[in-house]
Amino acid sequence: MKIVAFVPIRLNSKRVIGKNIKLLGGIPLMCHILHTLTSIKVIDEIYVYCSQEEIIKYLPSGVRFLKRPKFLDEDATLGKDIYEEFVKTIDADIYVLAHTTSPFMKKETVENALDQIINSGYDSAFSCEKVQTFAWFKNRPLNYELKEIPRTQTIEPIYVETSAFFMFKRDVWKISKQRIGFNPYFALVDKIEGVDIDWPEDFEFAEKIIETYNIKNE
Known part of the structure; x- marks a missing residue:
């Protein structure tokens, strides 16, 4: 079984200028998730998927440039266009799509999600937060009735996708063109x-x- 991780990167970020190579904790932002991925032994190959070769000098050992x-750098480009092009180019049994914007993702969270796909029958996995509070959608309560207000401890939770990672088997994408399949594992993350x-x-x-982390470990 071949497992391939890929991290799409643009250097022309509009909202945070130079975001991916801006230093966070003394290293480029993008290197946080890359270091996490390189520490996971079951991942066979890790790619940074970028159109600009100047990014190569920032790549940690063990990360390939594609x-x-x-x-694919156009503002109107959809994520699925990027994923489609990558999957057409690099073959794998399981793909791990990760993003640089989640620098604090734990190795154990990624490993556990992969294990669920490999050994427990899930066809995909995604990082998400569990939110157990009163939620509204389209001007209506989403998870409770106005006349029957539950305790927050017993209210039906909702799950919010985070952008850290999406994992999917090859056929989930090639047949359905989806980064989340029909039997996904919800990989819960903390705040x-x-x-x-x-x-x-x-x-x-x-x-x-x-800064807080560094203070606590001095």
């Missing part, structure tokens, strides 16, 4: 693992987390 077509850096304030928050 040049992707420039047309820190769930941090997603999309905006400048997110990066500042991540820096505070790093």
Whole structure:
């Protein structure tokens, strides 16, 4: 069984300028998730999928560069266009799609999700947060009735995808063109693992987390 991880990267980030190579805790943001992936022994190959070769100098040992077509850098490009091009190029039994914007993802969380696919019959997995509170969608309560307000301890939880990773077997993508299959494993993450850096304030928050971690370990 061949397991391949890939991390799509653009260097022309609009919301946080130079986000992927901006230093977080003394190393480029993108290196956090790459270091996590390289520590997982069952992953056979790890690729950074980027159109710009200048990124090669930032890659940790064990990470390969795969040049992707420039047309995938357009603002209108959908994620599934990127995944399709990668899957057409690199063959694998299980794909691990990971993102640089989740620097605090734990090795154990990724390993456990992979194990569920390999050994427990799941066809895919994705990182998510469990939210057990009163939620609304399209102007209506999503998980409770207004006339029957439950305790928060017993309310039906909702699960929110995080962008850290999506894992899927080859046929899930090739047949259905989906990064989540029909029998997915919900890989629960905590608040820190769930941090997603999309905006400048997110990066500042991540820096505070790093500072706190360093203080606690001095």
